[in-house]
Structure formats: structure tokens, C-alpha cells
Amino acid sequence: MADLHPFRIHFQDPELAPIDIDATDAKAARGIAEERRRVSPGAIRKVKLIREKADD
Numbered sequence: 001m002a003d004l005h006p007f008r009i010h011f012q013d014p015e016l017a018p019i020d021i022d023a024t025d026a027k028a029a030r031g032i033a034e035e036r037r038r039v040s041p042g043a044i045r046k047v048k049l050i051r052e053k054a055d056d
Contacts (some may be wrong), residue, residue: 006050009033012043020050 004022007029011018016037023029026047033044 008048008050010045010048011037011039012045016043 002024004024007021007023007026008018009021009029016039019033019036021029021032021036023032026049029047030041030044033039033047034041037043
């Protein structure tokens with residue numbers, strides 16, 4: 001099974017809050033976001049990999 005990574009999905013519509021999704025890659029994260037929010041692919045503005053901040 002492939003590793004999952006955390007992604008934050010941002011939408012074109014400011015009324016739709018960003019959502020966090022665990023997926024294998026950005027393409028999979030987009031697909032999950034489209035299903036969960038019932039939006040078209042064009043409704044997604046950006047997909048960002050969430051990186052943990054290291055405390056030194």
C-alpha cells in the first residue's frame with residue numbers, strides 16, 4: 001500500500017473553506033476534494049503538500 005501524504009485543497013470560491021486530505025499524491029487529493037465538495041475540477045485553485053515545521 002502506498003504512503004499517504006497530507007494535502008490542503010484551496011478552492012476558487014471564497015465561500016468554500018480549504019480542506020485537508022490524506023492522499024497518495026496531488027492528483028488523488030484533487031479527486032477526493034471534488035467528490036467531497038461536489039465541485040468541478042476547475043473549482044480547485046491549488047493543492048499544497050502540508051509540511052510539518054521542525055522545532056529546533
